Amino acid sequence: MSVxxxxxxIGMGKSAVAAMFRKEGVPVFDxxxxxxxxxxxxxxxxxxxxARFPGTTGPQGVDRQKLGAVVLGHPAELRALExxxxxxxARAREKFLRRYRARPMVVLDIPLLFEKGPPSSLAGIIVVTAPAWKQRRRVLRRPGMxxxxxxxxxxxxxxxxxxRRRADYIIDTGTTFERTRAAVRRLTACLSRRAGR
Structure with missing residues (x-):
């Protein structure tokens, strides 16, 4: 299995690209x-x-707005949460890898891959990118942003x-949905062939 x-x-279209990989039959850990x-x-x-961040949870679990307000911009608090x-x-990811170990390839969708350190034994890194103006527009459309x-x-x-400099493969979402989907299909076919060798 190639991982x-x-x-x-944020706002580069990674979730959309992950969904495209799933549509191509590739297991994706989110x-x-x-x-x-x-x-x-x-x-x-x-x-x-x-217990660590009093007042940030309720009947539905963690209140992400309240927790975000506590940790965002406060490195020590963010580290404590991490x-x-x-x-x-990490335990869930290992369970996922065991479940799909017979597949030729899987994808790990990890937003802070470079920031927190990539897991070992990767076959390659795929970076999703878009122009800065499009990223900003997408993000500012989100509720509460x-x-x-x-x-x-x-x-x-x-x-x-x-x-992008550290990437092995780059997917551009600054273009049309159809072009991005075609790029994902081409990359999936290429990586599947490579994994099958």
Missing amino acids: YALTGS ADAEVHKLQQSGSSLVPIIE HIIHPAV TPAKFKAIKKLQLPDAEK
Whole structure:
């Protein structure tokens, strides 16, 4: 099994590209979705998060707006949260890899791949990119997003140009949906053939 990482800065269209890989039959592990699951009501992590960050959880689990306000722009608090969340995400990722070990290739969708360090034994890194103006427009359309919050998030992320420099493969979402989907299909076919050798 060949394991590829998919990453990209906020608003670059990574989730759309991940969905395209799934449509091509490639199993995709979504780290963000796993984090959401771990923060829902009933998760064993919710009481741990509440103990460390009082007032950030409720009947539905973690209140992401409240928790974000506590950790965004506060590196020590963000690290404390990561120490709670990251080990659980890593365990879920290992379970995913075991489940799909017979497949020729899988994709790990990891937003902060470069920032937090990539997992070992990757066959390659796929970076999703788009022009800065399009990224900004997409992000500011999100509910609850502000220019200041967007700026704070970008400060935590490696610049897009550096991510592209470190990439093995690049998917451009600054073009039409159809062209991006065609690029994903071509890359899937190429990587599947390579994995089959």
